[in-house]
Amino acid sequence: MEWLEITVRTPPEGVELVADIFQEIGTGGVVIEDPAVIFKYAGATCPEEWAVPESATADGLPRVKGYLPADGTQSKRLEELAAVLARLLPGPASAVSTRTVSEEDWANAWKKYYKPVRAGRRLVVKPSWEDYRAEEGDLVIEMDPGMAFGSGTHATTCLCLRLLEKYVRPGGTVYDVGTGSGVLAVAAARLGAGRVVAVDIDPLACRVAAGNAERNGVAGKVQVVQGNLLEKVEGRADLVVANIIADVIAAFAPEAAGALAPGGVLIASGIIEEKAGLVVCALEAAGLAVCERDEEGRWVALAARLKA
Numbered sequence: 001m002e003w004l005e006i007t008v009r010t011p012p013e014g015v016e017l018v019a020d021i022f023q024e025i026g027t028g029g030v031v032i033e034d035p036a037v038i039f040k041y042a043g044a045t046c047p048e049e050w051a052v053p054e055s056a057t058a059d060g061l062p063r064v065k066g067y068l069p070a071d072g073t074q075s076k077r078l079e080e081l082a083a084v085l086a087r088l089l090p091g092p093a094s095a096v097s098t099r100t101v102s103e104e105d106w107a108n109a110w111k112k113y114y115k116p117v118r119a120g121r122r123l124v125v126k127p128s129w130e131d132y133r134a135e136e137g138d139l140v141i142e143m144d145p146g147m148a149f150g151s152g153t154h155a156t157t158c159l160c161l162r163l164l165e166k167y168v169r170p171g172g173t174v175y176d177v178g179t180g181s182g183v184l185a186v187a188a189a190r191l192g193a194g195r196v197v198a199v200d201i202d203p204l205a206c207r208v209a210a211g212n213a214e215r216n217g218v219a220g221k222v223q224v225v226q227g228n229l230l231e232k233v234e235g236r237a238d239l240v241v242a243n244i245i246a247d248v249i250a251a252f253a254p255e256a257a258g259a260l261a262p263g264g265v266l267i268a269s270g271i272i273e274e275k276a277g278l279v280v281c282a283l284e285a286a287g288l289a290v291c292e293r294d295e296e297g298r299w300v301a302l303a304a305r306l307k308a
Protein backbone atom coordinates (compact mmCIF):
# COMPACT_ATOMS: atom_id res chain seq x y z
CA MET A 1 0.00 0.00 0.00
CA GLU A 2 1.20 3.53 -0.79
CA TRP A 3 0.87 6.59 1.44
CA LEU A 4 1.26 10.28 0.81
CA GLU A 5 3.48 11.83 3.49
CA ILE A 6 2.59 15.51 3.89
CA THR A 7 5.09 17.67 5.75
CA VAL A 8 4.18 21.16 6.96
CA ARG A 9 7.01 23.36 8.25
CA THR A 10 5.60 25.84 10.72
CA PRO A 11 6.67 28.25 13.47
CA PRO A 12 6.34 26.65 16.95
CA GLU A 13 3.06 28.45 17.67
CA GLY A 14 1.50 26.81 14.58
CA VAL A 15 2.24 23.19 15.54
CA GLU A 16 -1.01 22.46 17.36
CA LEU A 17 -3.07 24.21 14.75
CA VAL A 18 -1.49 22.20 11.91
CA ALA A 19 -1.94 18.96 13.87
CA ASP A 20 -5.64 19.84 14.29
CA ILE A 21 -5.98 20.58 10.58
CA PHE A 22 -4.41 17.22 9.74
CA GLN A 23 -6.95 15.51 12.02
CA GLU A 24 -9.74 17.35 10.26
CA ILE A 25 -8.71 16.27 6.78
CA GLY A 26 -8.55 12.71 8.09
CA THR A 27 -4.86 11.81 8.37
CA GLY A 28 -5.40 10.00 11.65
CA GLY A 29 -2.19 10.26 13.71
CA VAL A 30 0.43 12.96 13.14
CA VAL A 31 4.19 13.06 13.66
CA ILE A 32 5.73 16.20 15.16
CA GLU A 33 9.46 16.80 14.72
CA ASP A 34 10.33 19.79 16.87
CA PRO A 35 14.06 20.67 17.00
CA ALA A 36 13.60 22.29 20.44
CA VAL A 37 12.25 19.03 21.86
CA ILE A 38 14.79 16.89 19.99
CA PHE A 39 17.72 18.97 21.32
CA LYS A 40 16.31 19.03 24.84
CA TYR A 41 16.21 15.23 25.06
CA ALA A 42 19.22 14.47 22.87
CA GLY A 43 21.24 16.97 24.91
CA ALA A 44 20.06 15.47 28.18
CA THR A 45 21.01 11.91 27.20
CA CYS A 46 23.38 11.48 24.31
CA PRO A 47 22.95 12.57 20.69
CA GLU A 48 24.42 9.36 19.22
CA GLU A 49 21.36 7.47 20.40
CA TRP A 50 19.04 9.71 18.41
CA ALA A 51 19.09 8.96 14.72
CA VAL A 52 17.65 12.37 13.85
CA PRO A 53 17.79 13.24 10.14
CA GLU A 54 19.66 16.51 9.56
CA SER A 55 16.66 17.84 7.62
CA ALA A 56 14.55 17.67 10.81
CA THR A 57 16.64 20.28 12.61
CA ALA A 58 18.24 22.24 9.74
CA ASP A 59 16.30 25.52 10.06
CA GLY A 60 15.21 25.19 13.69
CA LEU A 61 11.52 25.07 12.70
CA PRO A 62 9.14 22.28 13.76
CA ARG A 63 7.66 19.98 11.14
CA VAL A 64 4.28 18.33 11.37
CA LYS A 65 3.70 15.23 9.25
CA GLY A 66 0.48 13.52 8.34
CA TYR A 67 -0.22 10.49 6.19
CA LEU A 68 -3.04 9.92 3.69
CA PRO A 69 -3.63 6.70 1.76
CA ALA A 70 -2.61 7.31 -1.87
CA ASP A 71 -6.00 6.10 -3.10
CA GLY A 72 -7.04 8.84 -5.54
CA THR A 73 -8.79 11.03 -2.94
CA GLN A 74 -5.58 12.64 -1.71
CA SER A 75 -5.49 15.55 -4.23
CA LYS A 76 -8.84 16.85 -3.01
CA ARG A 77 -7.79 16.60 0.61
CA LEU A 78 -4.46 18.29 -0.14
CA GLU A 79 -6.34 21.20 -1.69
CA GLU A 80 -8.47 21.45 1.46
CA LEU A 81 -5.32 21.46 3.56
CA ALA A 82 -3.66 24.18 1.45
CA ALA A 83 -6.80 26.35 1.67
CA VAL A 84 -7.11 26.05 5.45
CA LEU A 85 -3.38 26.67 5.94
CA ALA A 86 -3.45 29.77 3.73
CA ARG A 87 -6.34 31.12 5.80
CA LEU A 88 -5.05 30.27 9.27
CA LEU A 89 -1.27 30.42 8.86
CA PRO A 90 -0.65 32.95 6.09
CA GLY A 91 2.83 33.88 4.92
CA PRO A 92 5.87 31.95 3.76
CA ALA A 93 6.57 30.55 7.23
CA SER A 94 4.43 27.47 6.72
CA ALA A 95 5.56 25.39 3.76
CA VAL A 96 4.02 22.14 2.54
CA SER A 97 5.89 19.31 0.86
CA THR A 98 4.79 15.81 -0.04
CA ARG A 99 6.29 12.48 -0.97
CA THR A 100 4.91 9.03 -1.59
CA VAL A 101 6.07 6.27 0.73
CA SER A 102 5.32 2.61 0.38
CA GLU A 103 4.29 0.83 3.55
CA GLU A 104 6.46 -2.15 2.61
CA ASP A 105 9.57 0.00 2.06
CA TRP A 106 8.93 1.85 5.21
CA ALA A 107 8.63 -1.20 7.42
CA ASN A 108 11.58 -2.94 5.80
CA ALA A 109 13.92 -0.09 4.79
CA TRP A 110 16.34 -0.77 7.65
CA LYS A 111 16.80 -4.37 6.58
CA LYS A 112 19.01 -3.53 3.60
CA TYR A 113 21.59 -1.98 5.95
CA TYR A 114 21.58 -4.96 8.28
CA LYS A 115 24.26 -7.47 7.29
CA PRO A 116 26.07 -10.24 9.20
CA VAL A 117 28.61 -8.83 11.68
CA ARG A 118 31.48 -10.54 13.40
CA ALA A 119 31.96 -9.57 17.04
CA GLY A 120 34.88 -11.06 18.86
CA ARG A 121 36.73 -14.16 17.75
CA ARG A 122 33.84 -16.57 17.30
CA LEU A 123 30.51 -14.79 17.42
CA VAL A 124 28.80 -13.79 14.19
CA VAL A 125 25.37 -12.15 14.36
CA LYS A 126 23.40 -12.54 11.17
CA PRO A 127 19.92 -11.34 10.18
CA SER A 128 17.52 -14.24 9.79
CA TRP A 129 16.93 -13.39 6.09
CA GLU A 130 20.64 -13.27 5.06
CA ASP A 131 22.82 -16.20 4.00
CA TYR A 132 26.16 -16.56 5.70
CA ARG A 133 28.83 -19.18 5.08
CA ALA A 134 30.21 -19.98 8.53
CA GLU A 135 33.96 -20.41 8.99
CA GLU A 136 35.35 -23.12 11.21
CA GLY A 137 34.77 -22.29 14.87
CA ASP A 138 32.14 -19.61 14.16
CA LEU A 139 29.20 -19.36 16.54
CA VAL A 140 26.47 -17.94 14.34
CA ILE A 141 23.51 -16.26 15.99
CA GLU A 142 20.44 -15.58 13.91
CA MET A 143 18.51 -12.44 14.78
CA ASP A 144 15.30 -10.81 13.72
CA PRO A 145 15.21 -7.73 15.94
CA GLY A 146 11.87 -6.43 14.63
CA MET A 147 11.21 -3.17 16.45
CA ALA A 148 13.45 -4.08 19.42
CA PHE A 149 17.00 -2.73 19.87
CA GLY A 150 19.77 -5.24 19.33
CA SER A 151 20.54 -6.16 15.73
CA GLY A 152 24.08 -6.83 16.94
CA THR A 153 25.52 -4.10 14.72
CA HIS A 154 25.57 -1.27 17.28
CA ALA A 155 28.98 -0.61 18.83
CA THR A 156 27.59 -1.00 22.36
CA THR A 157 26.25 -4.47 21.50
CA CYS A 158 29.50 -5.54 19.78
CA LEU A 159 31.47 -4.50 22.86
CA CYS A 160 29.23 -6.71 25.04
CA LEU A 161 29.53 -9.64 22.66
CA ARG A 162 33.33 -9.39 22.75
CA LEU A 163 33.34 -9.35 26.55
CA LEU A 164 30.80 -12.19 26.78
CA GLU A 165 33.20 -14.37 24.79
CA LYS A 166 35.77 -13.80 27.51
CA TYR A 167 33.64 -14.01 30.63
CA VAL A 168 30.85 -16.58 30.07
CA ARG A 169 31.71 -19.76 31.97
CA PRO A 170 30.30 -23.16 30.91
CA GLY A 171 27.17 -23.96 32.90
CA GLY A 172 27.12 -20.53 34.60
CA THR A 173 24.11 -18.31 35.23
CA VAL A 174 23.82 -15.06 33.26
CA TYR A 175 21.38 -12.17 33.72
CA ASP A 176 20.94 -9.97 30.62
CA VAL A 177 19.40 -6.71 31.80
CA GLY A 178 17.79 -4.66 29.00
CA THR A 179 17.78 -7.60 26.61
CA GLY A 180 16.11 -5.83 23.65
CA SER A 181 16.15 -8.36 20.80
CA GLY A 182 17.73 -10.91 23.14
CA VAL A 183 21.01 -10.85 21.20
CA LEU A 184 23.24 -10.96 24.30
CA ALA A 185 21.09 -13.57 26.08
CA VAL A 186 21.20 -15.83 23.02
CA ALA A 187 24.97 -15.26 22.68
CA ALA A 188 25.52 -16.16 26.35
CA ALA A 189 23.48 -19.36 25.94
CA ARG A 190 25.35 -20.30 22.74
CA LEU A 191 28.66 -19.62 24.52
CA GLY A 192 27.78 -22.29 27.07
CA ALA A 193 25.93 -20.57 29.92
CA GLY A 194 23.67 -23.06 31.69
CA ARG A 195 20.87 -20.63 32.50
CA VAL A 196 20.13 -17.15 31.18
CA VAL A 197 17.52 -14.70 32.47
CA ALA A 198 16.74 -11.99 29.90
CA VAL A 199 14.93 -8.95 31.32
CA ASP A 200 13.40 -5.98 29.56
CA ILE A 201 11.01 -3.31 30.70
CA ASP A 202 9.40 -3.25 27.25
CA PRO A 203 6.86 -6.04 26.55
CA LEU A 204 7.54 -5.87 22.81
CA ALA A 205 11.26 -6.47 23.39
CA CYS A 206 10.35 -9.46 25.59
CA ARG A 207 8.28 -11.00 22.79
CA VAL A 208 11.08 -10.43 20.26
CA ALA A 209 13.71 -11.85 22.64
CA ALA A 210 11.65 -14.99 23.28
CA GLY A 211 11.25 -15.46 19.50
CA ASN A 212 14.98 -15.08 18.95
CA ALA A 213 15.80 -17.56 21.73
CA GLU A 214 13.47 -20.03 20.00
CA ARG A 215 15.00 -19.30 16.57
CA ASN A 216 18.45 -20.11 17.93
CA GLY A 217 17.41 -23.31 19.70
CA VAL A 218 18.14 -21.95 23.20
CA ALA A 219 14.58 -21.29 24.45
CA GLY A 220 15.09 -24.03 27.06
CA LYS A 221 17.99 -22.08 28.60
CA VAL A 222 16.72 -18.51 28.22
CA GLN A 223 13.94 -17.32 30.51
CA VAL A 224 12.48 -13.97 29.42
CA VAL A 225 11.13 -11.71 32.17
CA GLN A 226 9.37 -8.37 31.74
CA GLY A 227 10.42 -6.02 34.49
CA ASN A 228 12.45 -3.08 35.70
CA LEU A 229 16.15 -4.01 35.97
CA LEU A 230 16.41 -7.02 38.34
CA GLU A 231 13.34 -6.25 40.45
CA LYS A 232 11.62 -9.48 39.41
CA VAL A 233 14.70 -11.71 39.41
CA GLU A 234 15.75 -13.68 42.47
CA GLY A 235 19.01 -15.43 43.22
CA ARG A 236 22.56 -14.77 42.11
CA ALA A 237 24.32 -14.93 38.78
CA ASP A 238 27.92 -15.54 37.75
CA LEU A 239 27.61 -12.83 35.13
CA VAL A 240 25.33 -9.83 34.70
CA VAL A 241 25.39 -7.97 31.38
CA ALA A 242 23.63 -4.62 30.95
CA ASN A 243 23.77 -2.52 27.79
CA ILE A 244 21.57 0.43 28.72
CA ILE A 245 22.91 3.98 29.23
CA ALA A 246 25.55 5.37 31.58
CA ASP A 247 23.21 7.00 34.11
CA VAL A 248 21.07 3.88 34.41
CA ILE A 249 24.16 1.67 34.77
CA ALA A 250 25.58 3.92 37.51
CA ALA A 251 22.31 3.81 39.46
CA PHE A 252 22.04 0.04 38.86
CA ALA A 253 25.55 -0.75 40.18
CA PRO A 254 24.53 -1.65 43.79
CA GLU A 255 21.64 -3.85 42.56
CA ALA A 256 23.97 -5.59 40.09
CA ALA A 257 26.57 -6.18 42.81
CA GLY A 258 23.85 -7.67 45.04
CA ALA A 259 22.81 -10.05 42.25
CA LEU A 260 26.32 -11.40 41.65
CA ALA A 261 27.78 -14.53 43.21
CA PRO A 262 31.21 -13.98 44.85
CA GLY A 263 33.80 -13.38 42.12
CA GLY A 264 30.99 -12.74 39.61
CA VAL A 265 31.38 -10.20 36.79
CA LEU A 266 29.26 -7.29 35.59
CA ILE A 267 29.61 -6.31 31.92
CA ALA A 268 28.30 -2.78 31.51
CA SER A 269 27.86 -1.06 28.15
CA GLY A 270 26.00 1.83 26.52
CA ILE A 271 28.45 4.20 28.24
CA ILE A 272 29.42 7.30 26.28
CA GLU A 273 33.10 8.12 26.99
CA GLU A 274 32.39 11.38 28.85
CA LYS A 275 30.41 9.41 31.43
CA ALA A 276 32.80 6.47 31.85
CA GLY A 277 34.40 8.05 34.94
CA LEU A 278 31.02 8.44 36.62
CA VAL A 279 30.20 4.76 35.97
CA VAL A 280 33.62 3.57 37.22
CA CYS A 281 33.08 5.50 40.49
CA ALA A 282 29.59 3.99 40.92
CA LEU A 283 30.89 0.46 40.27
CA GLU A 284 33.73 0.86 42.76
CA ALA A 285 31.40 2.30 45.39
CA ALA A 286 29.23 -0.81 44.95
CA GLY A 287 32.20 -3.12 45.65
CA LEU A 288 33.01 -3.96 42.03
CA ALA A 289 36.59 -3.74 40.73
CA VAL A 290 36.95 -2.80 37.06
CA CYS A 291 39.05 -5.50 35.39
CA GLU A 292 38.66 -4.58 31.74
CA ARG A 293 37.74 -1.61 29.60
CA ASP A 294 37.01 -1.86 25.90
CA GLU A 295 36.11 0.96 23.51
CA GLU A 296 34.63 1.46 20.09
CA GLY A 297 34.35 5.01 18.75
CA ARG A 298 33.06 7.07 21.67
CA TRP A 299 31.44 4.07 23.37
CA VAL A 300 32.96 2.36 26.40
CA ALA A 301 32.19 -1.04 27.94
CA LEU A 302 33.47 -2.15 31.31
CA ALA A 303 33.87 -5.53 32.95
CA ALA A 304 33.95 -5.34 36.75
CA ARG A 305 34.37 -8.17 39.25
CA LEU A 306 32.67 -8.40 42.62
CA LYS A 307 35.40 -8.12 45.23
CA ALA A 308 35.70 -11.29 47.31
Ligand SMILES: C[S@@+](CC[C@H](N)C(=O)[O-])C[C@H]1O[C@@H](n2cnc3c(N)ncnc32)[C@H](O)[C@@H]1O
Binds near residue numbers: 179182200202248270
Ligand atom coordinates in the same frame (compact mmCIF):
# COMPACT_ATOMS: atom_id res chain seq x y z
C1 LIG B 1 20.47 -0.32 24.17
S1 LIG B 1 19.20 -1.53 24.26
C2 LIG B 1 20.20 -3.01 24.42
C3 LIG B 1 19.63 -4.20 23.69
C4 LIG B 1 20.55 -5.42 23.64
N1 LIG B 1 20.82 -5.92 24.97
C5 LIG B 1 21.84 -5.10 22.93
O1 LIG B 1 22.88 -5.10 23.60
O2 LIG B 1 21.85 -4.85 21.72
C6 LIG B 1 18.61 -1.25 25.90
C7 LIG B 1 17.39 -2.07 26.28
O3 LIG B 1 17.19 -1.85 27.68
C8 LIG B 1 15.81 -1.79 27.94
N2 LIG B 1 15.65 -1.06 29.21
C9 LIG B 1 15.81 0.27 29.43
N3 LIG B 1 15.61 0.56 30.73
C10 LIG B 1 15.33 -0.63 31.35
C11 LIG B 1 15.02 -0.98 32.70
N4 LIG B 1 14.96 -0.05 33.67
N5 LIG B 1 14.78 -2.27 32.99
C12 LIG B 1 14.83 -3.22 32.00
N6 LIG B 1 15.11 -2.93 30.71
C13 LIG B 1 15.37 -1.66 30.38
C14 LIG B 1 15.23 -1.11 26.73
O4 LIG B 1 13.86 -1.41 26.59
C15 LIG B 1 16.10 -1.69 25.60
O5 LIG B 1 15.49 -2.83 25.03
